[in-house]
Amino acid sequence: MTLVSNRLSAPNSLEAKDVAYLVHPYTNLRAHEQQGPLVIVRGEGIRVWDLDGKEYIEGLSGLWCASLGFSEKRLVEAARRQMERLPYTHTFAHRSSEPVIALAERLVAIAPPPIAKVFFVNSGSEAIDTAIKLVWYYNNARGRPEKKRIIGRRRAYHGITLAAGHLTGLPYARVGFDLPMSDRFFHVTCPSLYREGLPGEDEEAFADRLAAEIETLIRALGPETVAAFFAEPVMGAGGVVVPPASYFRKIQPILERYDVLMVADEVICGFGRTGNMWGCDTFGIRPDLVICAKQLSAAYVPIAAVLMSRDFYEVIADQSARLGTLGLGYTYSGHPVAAAVALATLDIYETDRILDHVRAVAPRFQARLARLADHPLVGEARGIGLIGGLEIVEDKRSKRQFPQEAKAAVRIVGKILEQGLILRPLPGDVIGICPPLIVTESEIDELFDRLERGLDAALPAMAEAA
Numbered sequence: 001m002t003l004v005s006n007r008l009s010a011p012n013s014l015e016a017k018d019v020a021y022l023v024h025p026y027t028n029l030r031a032h033e034q035q036g037p038l039v040i041v042r043g044e045g046i047r048v049w050d051l052d053g054k055e056y057i058e059g060l061s062g063l064w065c066a067s068l069g070f071s072e073k074r075l076v077e078a079a080r081r082q083m084e085r086l087p088y089t090h091t092f093a094h095r096s097s098e099p100v101i102a103l104a105e106r107l108v109a110i111a112p113p114p115i116a117k118v119f120f121v122n123s124g125s126e127a128i129d130t131a132i133k134l135v136w137y138y139n140n141a142r143g144r145p146e147k148k149r150i151i152g153r154r155r156a157y158h159g160i161t162l163a164a165g166h167l168t169g170l171p172y173a174r175v176g177f178d179l180p181m182s183d184r185f186f187h188v189t190c191p192s193l194y195r196e197g198l199p200g201e202d203e204e205a206f207a208d209r210l211a212a213e214i215e216t217l218i219r220a221l222g223p224e225t226v227a228a229f230f231a232e233p234v235m236g237a238g239g240v241v242v243p244p245a246s247y248f249r250k251i252q253p254i255l256e257r258y259d260v261l262m263v264a265d266e267v268i269c270g271f272g273r274t275g276n277m278w279g280c281d282t283f284g285i286r287p288d289l290v291i292c293a294k295q296l297s298a299a300y301v302p303i304a305a306v307l308m309s310r311d312f313y314e315v316i317a318d319q320s321a322r323l324g325t326l327g328l329g330y331t332y333s334g335h336p337v338a339a340a341v342a343l344a345t346l347d348i349y350e351t352d353r354i355l356d357h358v359r360a361v362a363p364r365f366q367a368r369l370a371r372l373a374d375h376p377l378v379g380e381a382r383g384i385g386l387i388g389g390l391e392i393v394e395d396k397r398s399k400r401q402f403p404q405e406a407k408a409a410v411r412i413v414g415k416i417l418e419q420g421l422i423l424r425p426l427p428g429d430v431i432g433i434c435p436p437l438i439v440t441e442s443e444i445d446e447l448f449d450r451l452e453r454g455l456d457a458a459l460p461a462m463a464e465a466a
């Protein structure tokens, strides 16, 4: 198979046939058959190149994950060394490997308190499904078989497997897939002041109202039926929503009052994205469970984890002794190569002082982002640390969106791509920005220069679409 170009103009050519064997996630498959994929062939630093040799800044770190860019030799070396020494063993039934043990210890050392134990999986969705099953196992163990309901938020993204698809607060996760299959999942208001705030409501009043909504729901359902609240500290794939600073601090005591577990989905925020090691640190969250993935291995290999408190662990450990086993695990739970790469990633975060770096460059990123609020297509420019979102509107004053058929964010991201910047259109006509954590100040300027040019280039087409 030889791929020669991204422009698959001859549909019967060898190239078109070859790429046609792939089913592409998150695409209109019929439209995709006409268009063909953008084939990325190599990367260096924060940049990638396509088959035609065109260079792009990867402004979303792939899918919010390639924190160390695309040419980190130390990670390649860590994988090579582990593959040579022991490419595979598992963690079932009293087995383990050196890198897996070391990684668990390392994660607990840096995790937000009171995290004490680690269960390895392979993806964010798998971690969410695993956490949901563990929460149910935990309440069965405590003799509370009724306490199973889970609260999430509208627009939240927690993955797409069966249970995670119930928790994700975006319709596309369910429509056409026969979901929901379970009535245990509930969704409360997304903490976007811009979209959900009442006229004249400030951040504090908004956070008070949303916390009260959660308390009202728990009481209405019956606290004895509510097991857990799952939340991303900053919502990513649902449209980059930064909650009010006091939002989680107001919710946490309510959860504690009703014995509802706090599960922090740190799949995007974890490992420095918000300017602290964890989104939990940034927002004062005291989690019972933490979900992490993506930047755990800088995306060089798949690995994810469910981190849990000592109290939670003790309950499930006793239950496994009663039942004879914890019937939960995957062939690649604790893959030694993935663990070795994740350990090397955490080493790099420490030795290269990535957190200090993020804190040093984030003000530049946020300043350039904030400037875009004046652009005619941008209703709100929001972000924290090295993550940002642009909410596209047709009318800035009324916050009116373009008609859905206009596919505003998709079209604008296409124009931005022409300028050599890869970004991602998100639900609600938001454009996500999330560069590798190693991005420098001058690269941030270059990224936003390309972004501004792309937005300007989209203006005439969007004026027609209005």
Ligand SMILES: Cc1ncc(COP(=O)(O)O)c(C=O)c1O
Residues within 6 Å of the ligand: 063, 122, 123, 124, 125, 126, 128, 157, 158, 159, 160, 232, 236, 237, 265, 266, 267, 268, 293
């Ligand atoms: C916050 C969050 N949770 C869970 C997931 C699911 O992760 P995966 O795609 O690895 O299954 C994602 C993916 O983007 C995510 O952003």
